[in-house]
Amino acid sequence: MATATVEQAPAAADAVPSFQVTMRLRRFNPEQDTEARWEDHTLTMYGTDRVLDALHKIKWEIDGSLTFRRSCAHGICGSDAMRINGRNRLACKTLLKDLPLDKPVTVEPIKGLAVLKDFVVDMEPFFEAYRSIMPFLVTSGNDPSRERRQSPEDRARYDDTTKCIMCAACTSSCPVYWTDGQYFGPQAIVGAHRFIFDSRDEGAEQRLEILNDRDGVWRCRTTFNCTDACPRGIEVTKAIQEVKRALLFRRG
Amino acid sequence: MQTHQYDVVIVGAGGAGMRAALESGKRVRTAVLTKLYPTRSHTGAAQGGMCAALSNVEDDNWEWHTFDTVKGGDFLVDQDAAEVMAKEAIDAVLDLEKMGLPFNRTPDGMIDQRRFGGHTRKHGEAAVRRSCYAADRTGHMILQTLYQQCIKHEVSFFNEYYVLDLLFNEVDGVRRTAGVVAYDLATGETHVFRAKAVVFATGGAGKVYKTTSNAHTLTGDGMAIAYRRGLPLEDLEFFQFHPTGLAGLGILLSEAARGEGAVLRNAAGERFMETYAPTLKDLAPRDVVARAMANEVRQGRGAGPNRDYVLLDLTHLEPAHIDAKLPDITEFARTYLGVEPYTEPVPVFPTAHYAMGGMPTTVDAEVLADNDHVLPGLYAAGEVACVSVHGANRLGTNSLLDINVFGRRAGIAAAKFVERAPWVELPESPEADTVALLEGIRERESGERVAALRRALQETMDANAQVFRSEATLKQALADIHALRERYANVSVQDKGRRFNTDLLEAVELGFLLELAEVIVTGALERKESRGGHFREDYQNRDDVNYMRHTMAYRTESSDGDATVRLDFKPVVVTRYQPMERKF
Structure with missing residues (x-):
């Protein structure tokens, strides 16, 4: 995306003019603060501007120490999951004009992972959970000389969970994950689902065994927070339910 | 300062870096350093597909793919390299499928295949279905699949480590690779990685421009680090402007849309590509389409209140077909412009997309120190490199192919090199230059803001070195860049801390962008012809007599310490195809 959108209305932004918005940020600098604090900035923004553009405007024009992760800026890389107005979203995919602008837009780090600075959290436990569920194709025997065949129907079976960008919006919206750091969390189960339901894969048994663990899939309380949070529209809770059913079916 | 030692250090964890890591990691001790997390790299933003002559749905062969690549690249492609890529494309796709790519x-x-710009059967007769794809998420799937394989094979990653310098030492009068210096974003500590071989896979430099499909993090770090250490950059004046960026935003809408049947229209509703490219029409190579779009706008036929964009029309396609094949890009149109592609045409305009040039390499990804000599132990693959398989204009899908074919080759070559090469001593105070660079900026009490300078750079590049260029505009850009470089010497950052100091890193990245902008513009000024992505209004024809040659740009310092660009040239490798007029 163009970085200049913070100061200039883009060419196609004719529908919505400029407006005032107050950004209420949950700040924490480990080298200065003993605890997190709120900070307000009132800005003039434009029709196609996203929360990320507002954060950039603050960082680039007001306070360079404001710290957050971001990269692609259009909802593909998964860097900028944040808690915006109390809900997990990607800052680059949340248009300011779609939020109620008569009150401040609150931005906080995602929950359940240690805050390192402002909106930067420790992602390592999240990736560790993903790594633990064998997130790779497991096959036996020699590889065929050409591609493995897979019907369009079999390919469609796990399509939804291939969309995951590992932003952690789901896992960090899960009340079980907040209270119990041992739980794998929704994303790791989504990652397992993607392979368990892939007709080419032969590792389902091992993955299901891992997810049958005390801290596995049974901890899910079906609150649907994860599904609501997913910026890719993955039916996360449904995927978790399918994994649960696969476990029950296997036991039976 | 901490020191680490690995046989191979790979810099960058996009497609090229992880593909290299899979090869190198199973042979020798390997570490991957990335300034992001592995799945955050911009490979994930690639949409349309990866071409290979599988002939799964239509008769095809790798020789046609080679020809298309050479012609698409306006005959600046090194034809031996293009042949390697087109031949190995088939196994590259099959390898990914075996790794699990959906x-x-x-x-x-x-594996299904679809049409893509510039890919034809029988040397241009008609569009061919060559692109292997996963909806419009092919890059995402490649990145995920490679990361999954890296987990399986227990590749060592150092996440959020910014490599800021490349270390060499002389052995018997020959400069050899000794390692890299990295900055750990989390702690602010400097780390020296000693390595027998280093693979640069740091991606592109799209943030030189204002309107770009590129991520904020694509600041040309690898190219600039190599350039500062005296290595040449090849053909950097060739930058691809992708035709269909969301107007005003630059967010990419894949060529796959046109591959699936979408067409471009001007304000009058005319399908203008029929005039510019009668055979391939909307599926002509990107430079041709981007120029046609810019020309429509210049001639007053643009759409919108400011007549400054054209329209991508998908409204004749079935919504179910759009959902199945183009779900992400149609969502982008809805999310960011509020346009419903089922029923409304989408405003689009060219967006800076891809650096055809980069660090010159051999087909084994060895980095060249000059026209004839490789630098022992240094490799590069992907957008940072210039093999050159893209020449003056890259064909769509050939970047995902490039990272897989040459990423793999880089990993194998680096591992083989390690097995026969001795360790090179680290230079004295290996971290000194990096520490001086960082602390010089951090400690400066007051000065200009990084963001203001970066915006000025991006604006002059958009205005003066974009789709249309001339001596006057390029000279303006160069003057602006020189002025910005002087101002850059006085930038300061507000964040003086150690932990996650992204303020400081953005300042360093701006320094890289300024170096590269100067190389782009200097090469573009010297190249008094029009070829592929480089179009000179004052020299509108291709000039094979004087300019069928690669540009090799070196950084030189005058006696008073001023850095300037010195240009040299390298012949193009021609094997099968003599230059011909480029009609589509």
């Missing part, structure tokens, strides 16, 4: 399938379960 390609779309034909009814009988084979």
